[in-house]
Amino acid sequence: MSGAAGSGREPDAQLGQFLLAQASRAGLSARDIAERFQALANQEASRIKDGADVPADPISEMSFSKSHLDRLYKGSVPPPSRRFLATFLEITSRAAGIRPEHHRELYERADALLALELRNRRNRRAVNSSATSQVPTDALVATLQMQLELERTQRTEERLRWALSDTQILMQTLLRIISALRDIITEVDTKLRLYATQESDAQATAKDHRIQAQSYKVAAEAQFDRVNQRRRLLEALWDQAHGNLQRLALHAEATDIPSLSADLALPPIPQPEEFHTQSTLVDIAVALGKVQEHNEAEEQVILELQNAIMADMPLKPDDELNILVAATRLTDERTRRTALLTLLEDWPQRRETRDTLVRLAHDEQSEIRRMTAWSLAERWAGDLAARDALIALARDSGENVRETAVLGLAEGWAGDLVARDALIALARDSGENVRETAVLGLAEGWAGDLVARDALIALVHDDDVYVRMAVAESLADIWLDDAIADTALQMLNCDASPSVRWAAQKEVSTHSGRHGGSPQETDCGDNILLAVRVHTGHGLPESLPVLDRLHRGIAFDAGITVLLGANATGKTVLLHALGLLAPRLTTDLSPSHNPSDLSRKLSKLLEVAWNEQRTLECAYYMGNFKFDPRKAKPQASGAESWMEQWSAFMRDRQGSNHLLLLDEPAANVDYEVRRLMCEHLNGLVNQGSQVIIASAQSSWIEVPTARVIRIDKRALRKWHY
Structure with a gap:
């Protein structure tokens, strides 16, 4: 991977050349790969027709024609999705007869090249942002x-x-x-x-x-x-x-x-x-x-x-608005998206832009409909035509589109009764993510509304643990003094999930302590770090979703606490900030990846509740454990081999009064390995350590000994395209 990163080619070309090399190794032309993509798309469509869930990134919506693949190899098209990479390498590895462990290495390398390309493109956009802030570039x-x-x-x-x-x-x-x-x-x-x-x-x-x-x-x-x-x-x-x-x-x-x-x-x-x-x-x-x-x-x-x-019917060269509006009608998804982004950047308040967004609410591509939902809320909050378009998107076939429509209605039409009723309907949606987001949207957009409260209480026995967690947090935060809400919270205090019970106990965010004072100390047993919080007006970037959670406070478990959130939500920033609270911080990262200035600033702003009976001696941050298949014993199972290397890795990092900060320690492993890891970590807890994990893996909720805290859901409305 380092060799690729250090080559003379641009990252765009590096990824394309890597994929071309895998295709050549498999003896597959671009047309062969396009045909196999189409076959997989047909199989997926058949499964969906038979009742399977629609994946977030369907193969049928990917670009995989021969001409597109040729341009992908040259690095002249936007970067593909991670699922595209996985599908591409699945095709080439199967054709080349590559072993599973080598296939995984190839995917990791491709994923690293993709991340490098995305970072490179973001840097180029940042460099050119001042030049493009007024009008689209020529x-x-x-x-x-x-x-x-x-x-x-x-x-x-x-x-x-x-x-x-x-x-x-x-x-x-x-x-x-x-x-x-x-x-x-x-x-x-x-x-x-x-x-x-x-x-x-x-x-x-x-x-x-x-x-x-x-x-x-x-x-x-x-x-x-x-x-x-x-x-x-x-x-x-x-x-x-x-x-x-x-x-x-x-x-x-x-x-x-x-x-x-x-x-x-x-x-x-x-x-x-x-x-x-x-x-x-x-x-x-x-x-x-x-x-x-x-x-x-x-x-x-x-x-x-x-x-x-x-005559070629040329458009007026200075009529950029008409060019962009017309470009949103083209058949290519990427072109429509580019034109829409430029419209939103340069003509956000023009009536033509709003009408274009309302039209694109019926676009054939789900990602464009999702971006439309967000843009209507961000740019046209309060507009009735925009609201009605969002309500239509709330009935979209794509779950992620419906979820974004919920966020948009809560952001732009808080207090609107028509929007509220649309969210109440979505609280009964078949998608658990949509229901959870509807709960959070109702709580924040219609705080105190009794109809919204009753819609949340109706979900106390929802099948999804995240929905019940959201209900518990919302009732505790918004309807704390409401007798009916208190009865529902008592029911949630008996929930089978410890994470739901924690949320229902209102341990940090109390009605009287939301605007001042120190975090409320809790009876968390033997944990060293009890709770942390930050006030508003801290000067940190509000776009970082973890700060939304810190405003309300985070209470830690005596055993294992999992901070669950998507990438780029601030989990690592918080872990580093917690580590800086210790007298001594040990990390396995290179100096260039040591705690950032943002982490250092956050550590100084954190209000911390400590267990006065214990003294923190050392914090250890781990962010790069990797299983080495070459060291695995032939007679051992995959889970046993993984745990053997993990235990050896952690042997020198355990001890009494140690705070273990683990950043995505179980990425790309199955539930059995994660369960065994928790058993091992519980052993470290019994020896006096406290464990805080940051992860994007939602399967942590299935581990009974881990307390999961969501840190991103309520802050999604602060994200921008």
Whole structure:
């Protein structure tokens, strides 16, 4: 991994070259991998149809076409998701016959390269932020114009294909009309020869029919020439449109387009009905009239297509708002997202932006709908049209979209009764994350509202432990003096989960101590560190979600406390700050990764409740334990081998009055290993240590001896795209 990081290529190219190397090793072309991605997407869709849960990052919504993979190898597309990496390497490793342990190493390397690429892109955005704070960059607008031109050219080429197909059908129809008229003229000439020796009404009628048929034949031949001339023009226009499409497809920022054929492959042509010699001249006259009308209409279409190709219909170069709004209608998800982000950055309060957001609430891509939900709340709080769009998103098929809609309604329409009723409906949602977020949204947006309180109490027996934890915390924080809420809290005090019981006991956040004083000391037994808290107005970045939890206080268990939160929520910052409270901090990290200035500042602002019967001697921060499969004993199971190395690693770090701060110690291990680790850590607790774990693994809630504290849910509304 260090070799990759130290190579001369940019991180974007490093990841692409790494993936290309794995594909080459497996002997798979970009087309082969695209086909296997599609097969996996079909299998996943079938499982979903049979009732399986929809994953957060469905394969069907990933970009995996041959052209996209080719650009991914070159580093000219946005970085893929972690699930894309896992799926890609699953395909290549299986084809190459790679062993599972080596496959895991490959994934770790790819994940490290992805993190490096994302960090590099964030740094570039930070460097360029001042240049892009007022208006979109010329390069961005030019790229979006190119995308619009590409989309328009694709549609124009497709219209030309169908116009040519219609033209061929019309030409065949006219040829049959002309043939039928020839037959009619021949038949009339035969009759006239029979009438040559006598003058009669039949002979006069036959002559009139011949004159009429001849005039129709001349008209049909003229219409045929007219159609044939249009066919030649269409073919020339198609050649030009096809050339434009090939030129645009070579652009580095071009999105996925269908494979381009070298020749004009027309849609299948249905055979028109045969004209019989008995067709009357009246029928032919009607048909010719329709042909003439059709020709006139098609020639108007030809003018439009000709203008679209010849003039290229350029947008005004200074009309960036119109360019961006138009770009949000393109078929490529990344382009629509880029255009939307720029609209939100440069024209956040324009009516066109709001209308675009309302329209994108029905976008086919769930991530764009999710971003739309957040943006409506952040930029258009209080607007009724925006509220109604969010309520519609609250019924979205995507769970993450519904969850974001809940956050948006609570953020932008707190106190609004229509928004409240929408959240109450979502408190009964099938997704536990949505229910939990609805509980938190109702508590913060409708504090004191009795209808909201009753909606929370109805979830006291919810199947999901996180939902019950959220109910307990919300009732304790918001409805502390409410008798009905107190009855519900008494029920939660008897919950089977220790984490729910802790939340219901109101140990740190008391009604009288929310704005001052020290953290309330608790009867936590023999733990060294009892509780911590910070006040508002501390000068720390409010966007750090862990601070929201610290405002309300965190009480620690005498045994194992797990601070559960997503990446970048501040778990490591808090662990380092806790370590700095000790007389001596030992860490297994390099000096460059020692506690940051933010951790040092936080450690000075923390209000701490200590156990006066014990004295902290040392804090140990562990952040890089890695299992070495080469040291595993052949006869031992995977869990036994892991625990053997873990126990040896921790042997020198245990002791009485030690505070063990473990940052993601059980990443990528199964429940059995995590359970054995907890047993080992409980042994260290019995020897006098206290254990605080920071993790993003939600499965910690299943460990009965660990107290789990959520640190991010209530702060999600502070996150920005």
